Amino acid sequence: MDTTAARERALDAAERLFYGRGVQAVGMDDVRAASGVSLKRLYQLFPAKERLVEAYLERRDIRWRGRLAAYVAERGDPEERLLAVFDWLEEWFGEDGFRGCAWINAHGELGASSARVTAQARAHQRAFRAYLAGLVADAGRPAALAGALFLLAEGAIVAAGTAGSTEPAREARETARLLLGAAGAG
Amino acid sequence: MDTTAARERALDAAERLFYGRGVQAVGMDDVRAASGVSLKRLYQLFPAKERLVEAYLERRDIRWRGRLAAYVAERGDPEERLLAVFDWLEEWFGEDGFRGCAWINAHGELGASSARVTAQARAHQRAFRAYLAGLVADAGRPAALAGALFLLAEGAIVAAGTAGSTEPAREARETARLLLGAAGAG
C-alpha cells in the first residue's frame, strides 16, 4: 500500500467515523482499526489528530461540493438549477448515516480550541455560498438572493440533521420557489 | 447552600462551560471548580454527566425562548413581531461568547450516543418552531410561512456561529420581509 492509498484509506475511515460519531468520540486507534493503516503510518501522514480532522474536513468539502455541482449541472435551465440545490439536499438527507453538517458539528465540538477546524468550517461556508452566488448570477437574479438561499440551505441541513427527516429540504425548496417568484427577489 | 441554590450554581457553570468549550472538552471537575459545588453534591444532583448535559439544555431552552418572547412581545404589530425575531437574533449574535446553537452543537457532539441529548435538541427545535407558528397565526399569515422563518432563523444562527458575524441576522430579516411582501406568502 503506497502513501497515496494509505492516505485515502485513512481519510475514508476518518470521515466515516468522525462524521458518524463525532470527532472526540473516535480515537486514533479506531481510525487505525477501521482503515488498516498502522498508527505509525497514520502519524507519518498526519502528525497529530487535529491534522487528520483538518484533512477530513477539507477533502469532504471538495467532494460534497463536487457531488452537489454534478447534480445541479444536469438541469438545463438556470432557474431550475437554483431549485435543484434543494432537490439534492433532499436526496442527501435521506441517505443512511446522514447526521447534519460535518463542519458545523466539528466547529461546535472543536472550534473553541482548534483554529484549523474553525478555518475549515469558514472556508466551507464561504465556498458553498460562492457557489450559490454563481448560480444566482447565471439566473440573472440579484446577488442578495444568494444569501437567502444559503441561509435556507444551512437551516434545512441542521433541521434535518437533528429531526432525522428529509422534510426541511422540501420546505426550503418551496420557500426558494416563492422567493424566485417575488418580483425582482432582492 | 441549599439544594436549589447548588443546582442553579451547577447549571450556571455547566452552561457557561459546555456552551463555550463544547461538552466533551469540559470535565466534571471543571464544573465543580467553576460552580463551587463539590463533586459529591454534583453527583447527588445529577447522577451522571449526561444528566447534567440534559438539564443544561433543558434550562437553556426555557430561558432562550423566554428572552426571545419577551423581546418580541414589546412590538405591538403582529407583522413587526415576526421581524423582531431576527432583530433579537442580531443582538444575541453580537453578545460575547456567542458560539452558535447550543442544541445543534451538543447534538453534533453527542447525538450519536445519547438519546437524551437528541431528545433535547428535537424538543428545542419543535418548541421554537411552534412559537414561530403562533406568531405567524397571530399575523393572519399562512401556516407554511412558519417553516420558512424557522429555516431562515436556524440558518442564520449556524452561519453566524461559524463566521463570527452578526450579518446573517440582517440577511435573514431582509429575506423574511420579502416573504411577507410576497402575495399571500405561502
Next chain:
DNA sequence: TTGACTGGAGAACGACCGTTCTCTAGATTA
C-alpha cells in the same frame, strides 16, 4: 460529652486517549 449524621476536599480507581517507542519480520541493496 458522646454518637450519629452531613458535606466538602481531594485521593483513588479503572478506563481510555493521543502519541511514542520497541521489537520483529520482511524487503532491498551491495
Next chain:
DNA sequence: TAATCTAGAGAACGGTCGTTCTCCAGTCAA
C-alpha cells in the same frame, strides 16, 4: 550472505476523565 532500511503490531507512557471512596471537620440530638 551481510547490512540496512521499512513498516507493522502492539506495548508503553503520561495525561485526563467519569465516577466512587476515604477521611475529616462541623453540627445537632440526647
